[in-house]
Amino acid sequence: MIHELTIHEARDRLVAGEFTAVELAEAVLERILAVDNLVKAYLTLTPEDVLAQARAADERRAAGENEPLLGIPLAIKDVLCTKGVPTTCGSRILERFVPPYDATAVARLKAAGALLLGKTNNDEFAMGSSTENSAFFTTHNPWDLDRVPGGSSGGSAAAVVADECLGALGTDTGGSVRQPASLCGIVGLKPTYGRVSRYGLVAYASSLDQVGVLTKDVTDAALLLRCIAGHDPRDSTSWDVPVPDYAAGLTGDVRGVRVGVPKEYFVAGMQPEVEAAVRAAVDVLAGLGAAVAEVSLPHTDYALPVYYLIAPAEASANLARYDGVRYSLRVTSGGLGEMYTATRGQGFGPEVKRRIMLGTYALSAGYYDAYYLKAQKVRTLIKADFDAAFEEVDVIVAPTSPTTAFRIGEKADDPLQMYLSDVLTLSMNLAGNCGLSLPCGFDEAGLPVGLQVMGPALGEEQVLRVAYAYEQATEWHLKRPSIRA
Amino acid sequence: MKLSRKEVQHIAELARLALSDEEQALYQEQLSAILDYFERLREIDTETISPTATVLPLRGVMRDDVTQPPFPRDDILANAPDSEDGCFQVPAVLE
Numbered sequence: 001m002i003h004e005l006t007i008h009e010a011r012d013r014l015v016a017g018e019f020t021a022v023e024l025a026e027a028v029l030e031r032i033l034a035v036d037n038l039v040k041a042y043l044t045l046t047p048e049d050v051l052a053q054a055r056a057a058d059e060r061r062a063a064g065e066n067e068p069l070l071g072i073p074l075a076i077k078d079v080l081c082t083k084g085v086p087t088t089c090g091s092r093i094l095e096r097f098v099p100p101y102d103a104t105a106v107a108r109l110k111a112a113g114a115l116l117l118g119k120t121n122n123d124e125f126a127m128g129s130s131t132e133n134s135a136f137f138t139t140h141n142p143w144d145l146d147r148v149p150g151g152s153s154g155g156s157a158a159a160v161v162a163d164e165c166l167g168a169l170g171t172d173t174g175g176s177v178r179q180p181a182s183l184c185g186i187v188g189l190k191p192t193y194g195r196v197s198r199y200g201l202v203a204y205a206s207s208l209d210q211v212g213v214l215t216k217d218v219t220d221a222a223l224l225l226r227c228i229a230g231h232d233p234r235d236s237t238s239w240d241v242p243v244p245d246y247a248a249g250l251t252g253d254v255r256g257v258r259v260g261v262p263k264e265y266f267v268a269g270m271q272p273e274v275e276a277a278v279r280a281a282v283d284v285l286a287g288l289g290a291a292v293a294e295v296s297l298p299h300t301d302y303a304l305p306v307y308y309l310i311a312p313a314e315a316s317a318n319l320a321r322y323d324g325v326r327y328s329l330r331v332t333s334g335g336l337g338e339m340y341t342a343t344r345g346q347g348f349g350p351e352v353k354r355r356i357m358l359g360t361y362a363l364s365a366g367y368y369d370a371y372y373l374k375a376q377k378v379r380t381l382i383k384a385d386f387d388a389a390f391e392e393v394d395v396i397v398a399p400t401s402p403t404t405a406f407r408i409g410e411k412a413d414d415p416l417q418m419y420l421s422d423v424l425t426l427s428m429n430l431a432g433n434c435g436l437s438l439p440c441g442f443d444e445a446g447l448p449v450g451l452q453v454m455g456p457a458l459g460e461e462q463v464l465r466v467a468y469a470y471e472q473a474t475e476w477h478l479k480r481p482s483i484r485a
Numbered sequence: 486m487k488l489s490r491k492e493v494q495h496i497a498e499l500a501r502l503a504l505s506d507e508e509q510a511l512y513q514e515q516l517s518a519i520l521d522y523f524e525r526l527r528e529i530d531t532e533t534i535s536p537t538a539t540v541l542p543l544r545g546v547m548r549d550d551v552t553q554p555p556f557p558r559d560d561i562l563a564n565a566p567d568s569e570d571g572c573f574q575v576p577a578v579l580e
Contacts, residue, residue: 096564097564098563098564100556100557100560100561100563193541194541194543207538207540236543237541237546239541299529302526302529304522305523305525305526306526308519316500320501324566325565325566325573325575326561326565326573327564327565328564328566330566330567332576334576335576335577336575336576336577337501339575340501341501341502341503344500344501345502345503348502350511353504353512354512354515356500357493357497357500357502358516358519360496360499361488361496361520364496364499374527374531375526376536376537376538377531377534377536378526379537380535380536380537381529381531383540415515416519430540431540432540432541
């Protein structure tokens with residue numbers, strides 16, 4: 001079944017002429033038709049457009065073109081702008097927003113020949129860890145439909161593992177690529193802050209947001225990153241440094257690579273099967289010749305409060321633009337001021353309002369120093385922890401999430417419990433480093449466990465190299481769920 | 486630390502959010518619990534630590550002052566709830 005292929009497998013077979021881009025697109029669309037009523041990964045599908053793009057890709061290939069993603073069907077998280085295709089951010093307040101332009105990451109995928117299948121579900125404005133905060137519906141984990149796929153890029157992660165696309169874009173502000181990748185048993189890569197342009201990414205927390213990729217294996221993550229990374233004059237926070245050929249560094253050889261295991265990441269309340277799977281993965285890396293050592297990231301415990309002060313503070317400013325004047329929804333009631341408050345009160349969902357309230361409070365007169373400034377200072381210490389650790393080791397490995405996928409509804413009424421599911425991913429965003437999650441086992445209920453591999457700023461090559469070596473030494477990445485109602 | 490109902494109303498006003506009585510009660514309780522959890526930050530002495538606003542080593546990035554074609558006005562206004570004569574239309578500011 002060709003919809004089950006990875007990007008690199010499909011590309012090789014398209015090049016060899018074993019099937020056409022139209023046949024591949026039809027197979028994936030058929031798969032979506034068969035399972036998405038159960039998984040509910042997509043908010044918007046553009047099937048006619050996909051087939052038109054596929055026909056064009058076949059014509060281009062016949063004319064001798066061979067872009068790296070020519071004819072490969074991908075999915076896009078609904079917080080990234082897509083020209084002429086609705087971009088709702090999972091919010092009522094943008095329900096009818098149709099961007100007049102493509103995000104740079106999307107434009108670069110198109111330029112590399114990719115076909116866009118549609119937009120995937122996410123927690124509203126990327127705020128959440130389960131997709132339950134989407135204003136439209138919850139996405140279901142293909143391994144167990146009663147469980148969440150993780151979030152906020154849960155639609156992208158579920159679509160990848162359910163073979164409803166060959167790969168997908170997500171975004172990661174506090175773990176929103178890595179955590180759903182972990183809960184769905186796929187690869188999710190969060191690049192270094194500044195590595196990928198954020199032009200056209202609807203802003204949540206601007207000092208933390210980064211575009212990432214969700215794929216079926218490490219090679220695909222390397223291929224997609226190569227296509228989307230690099231300087232963009234439209235994003236002044238994008239880094240102007242060369243983009244390496246990430247796939248070329250995937251040798252399977254990790255002899256002598258220094259791998260650190262942070263003792264603070266094996267937290268109280270961690271599911272024992274998660275710890276066991278990650279410890280076993282460390283043993284595999286040691287067996288491959290990596291030099292494993294314990295490291296310490298002493299301020300790990302403070303990452304959660306720091307994140308949930310800084311991110312909501314930035315969000316409260318970024319989301320001020322949704323006022324009923326320029327985008328989509330307007331709720332009229334009296335004059336201009338009433339229009340603002342009514343539009344925002346009705347247009348935003350509960351978690352978005354909670355974070356706007358929290359951020360507004362943290363920035364308000366009398367509390368700024370005690371909360372926001374304090375958080376920014378502790379952020380300095382968290383970054384210094386990583387800088388010191390990366391003096392001693394090349395990568396750090398740890399669990400991605402303290403548990404496997406939880407049940408839909410289980411944490412929905414307790415925001416603090418929900419926030420704790422990001423406790424192992426937040427620090428890296430605060431430090432601006434890069435990292436990925438890849439599958440490293442299953443719990444007794446048959447749910448995937450994720451291994452997080454973290455690197456320093458612009459350390460994607462060593463992260464991918466270690467992840468690839470582990471992946472090739474194991475078979476977890478080959479497992480797929482059988483989706484049953 | 487327990488937020489008062491009045492504080493919740495004040496924050497909502499600053500954030501231009503219309504909240505129902507039920508929402509005010511819920512956020513009063515939830516935000517108080519979250520802020521309690523955040524108290525642990527006080528354990529750390531940050532007297533001599535500088536704040537981090539961004540992790541990027543880039544500062545004051547400039548581009549050449551060259552004009553580029555803007556988006557067509559109608560494309561931008563197409564997303565507006567209301568527009569007239571090429572402008573965003575809003576309810577009266579003054580009676």
